[in-house]
Amino acid sequence: MLRIKNLDAGYGKLRVLKNISLHVDPGEIVTIIGANGAGKTTLLHTIVGLVNSAAGEIQFQQKCCSGLTSQQVVASGCALVPEGRQVFASMSVEENLLLGGYVLQRNAGRAAVLRELEYQYDLFPVLRERREQLAGTLSGGEQQMLAMGRALMSKPKLVMMDEPSTGLAPLIVRDIFSIIKKLREEGNTVLLIEQNAKAALGIADRGYVMEVGKIILQGPAEGLLINRDVQRAYLGREKID
C-alpha cells in the first residue's frame, strides 16, 4: 500500500531523514518507534507532503506521491491524525468531524458524509454524547478520539497516527489502542508512530525502530518486543539473569 525507498528529507540544509526504506501492506498495523528527535514526525510530514523530500521515492497505492501537495495526498486516501490532536477548539465536535469529511463530500455527496458521521459515532459513542459541545472543552482522551474520527471521516485507505498516546492517562491510552486494533479488524490500514514502544508493539504486526533519522531495526512486532536492544533502549527494562 505504502512503499518508501531510500527517502532523504529535512529542513533547509539540515538532513533529518537518512535513507529511510519502509513499507505498509494492506490491513496491517505498522508502528515506527523511536525517541524524541529521531525523525518520526518528519517522516509522516514528508509522506503527506508537508515537508519536501530531497531524495528517494514514496509510493502510495503503486503511484508515486513525492511532490504532491497535502491536499492531493489526502484526496488519494492517506489521512493523518496529527500529534497533539490539533482539533479546532472553538468548533463543535460535529463540525470538526464534518470538516474531516470534506474530501468524501466532494466525491460521494452529502449522504455519504452523514453515513460516515453515524459510523464514527458508533465507533466513538462518547463523541455522539458530546456532538454539540465545543471541541476545546473535551478531555485529552476525547480530543484524541475526535482527531481520529475526523481523519477517518475521509474514508482513508491508510490512517497515519502521530503519537496518539501523548499526554494521556494510562487507562485512556489503553482505550485508544484498543480502538486502533478495532480499526484494523474492520479492514483499515494503520501506520502508527509512538514513543510508547511497548503499547505500540503490543498491537502492531510489524515495527521499525528509528534513531537519529535512520531505521536501525525492523521486523515482526513480537520479534522486536523480545529483541534485547529494543528492550534496553525503549522498553526501559533489562532482565537480570
Place this chain on the structure above:
Amino acid sequence: MYWEPERECMERADLEQLQLERLQSTLYRVGTHVPFYRQKFEALKFNYDDVRSLDDIRRLPFTEKQDLRDNYPYGLFAVPLRDVVRVHSSSGTTGQATVVGYSRNDIQTWSNLVARILTGGGVTNNDVIQIAFGYGLFTGGFGMHYGAERIGASVIPISAGNTKRQIQIMQDFKTTALICTPSYALVIADTMMEMGVNPNGLSLRYGLFGGEPWSEAMRHEIHEKLGIIATDNYGLSEVMGPGVAGECQECNGLHINEDHFLLEVLDPMTLEPVAPGEVGELVITTLTKEAFPMIRYRTHDLTRFIPEPCPCGRTLTRMQRVVGRSDDMLIIKGVNVFPIQIEKVLFEVEGTEPHYQIIVERENHQDKVTVLVEVVESIFFDEMKKQRQMVDHIKARLASELGISIAVKLVEEKSIERSMGKSQRVIDKRQF
C-alpha cells in the same frame, strides 16, 4: 501447500522492497556491532548508510570460512552472549571448528523457514517425522526438529545411527516422513531388504534429504526402493543450517527463502555475477539473522539459479541442487572435511613422508575414506606391531581432528604417483 503463502508467493517488487529494508538494517547491525565488519567497511571506505539498492551488495566485502575460524569462538557475533540462546558448531573438533549463535528471534525464524521446507516437501501436522540427522552441535537435527514441531507434526528425535532400530521404530511408530542424508536413506533401504522388511508395508510417504550432494539417479533409486517422494533441501550452519532452500513436490530445483537470504551466483575466479542461469559459486548474505549475520559468505558450493517460474505457485527463485565445490572440501557422511586438515595431522606424526593421497569411495551407499600415507623405509623393516601402532595413532588423531573415522594405509616411499605441478591429493570415486 504453502506454510507462509503471503511470503512464499510474494510479488517480486514487494519482495525486493523487503529485501532492501532488511539488507539496510542488517548492514547497520554488522557495521555497528561487529568489529570485523566495521573494520572491513572502513578499509573499503564503505558507508552502510548509502546502500540504496540490492545491487549495492556488490560493493561489500566477502566473508570466508577462514574469517570464522580467525574470529573463533565469538568474534563475529552481533549480540552479547547473554542474548544468545543457542550455539551450534560446524564439523571439526579442534582448531578448525567454527561457532555460530542464535538469538531467540533467530530460533523463531529458523523454525519457520524449516516449516516452509517441510510443507513444501509434503509434510503436514498429521505426519510422524523420524529425524535421523545427528542431534548435537550439528545444525541438521535441531534445525529440522524445531521446524517439524512448528508445523505440529509428531517428531521422533531418533538421531543418527543404529539402522536396525531406525527400521524397527519406523514400523512400530508408523513413521510417515523420514529426514536424513540421502545416502543414509539408501542404507536404510538396503538394511530393510536384509531384514526382510517390505517397504510397501510401511506408512512412509515422504523423505526430505540434505546435508550432502546427491544426484537425480539417487533420487530415483530412493523412490524405487522406499516408494517415497524424495525432496532435496539446502542449508549450511554458517548462515543458519537447514532452511535456506528446499524443493517443492515438483522435485525440480530448490526454492530459496529469499526474504531471509540474499543469494548471488558468482564466477569463482572473477567473483562477478555469472549470466542468468549459468553455474557459479553461491554467495549468501543473511537478511534477518540477529546473533550471527553473514555478509556475502562464500559457500564454495556450485549451483545455478533457475529463472523460470515454478508450477507450484511459489515466486521464490529456485536454485539447482548443488553440483560441486569451487574448493577442495569433501563432504563425508555429512561432515565437512578439508584435505589440509588431514595433511596437518600427517605432518605432526613422526615417520611419515609429506606424500599422501585421500581416496573417497561409496561402499553400500556409505562414504568411505582411505588415506594412503608414505612412511619412511625403516618402518617397513620394523615389526608389524609398530606399523599397526602407527596406523592406530594416525587414525585416532584424524578421528579427533575431523570427527569421523577414516581408514589409514601405510605405503612405501615413492609409491604414490608424483605429478608435476599440482598433485592430486584427492581421488573422489563417488558419483553424484
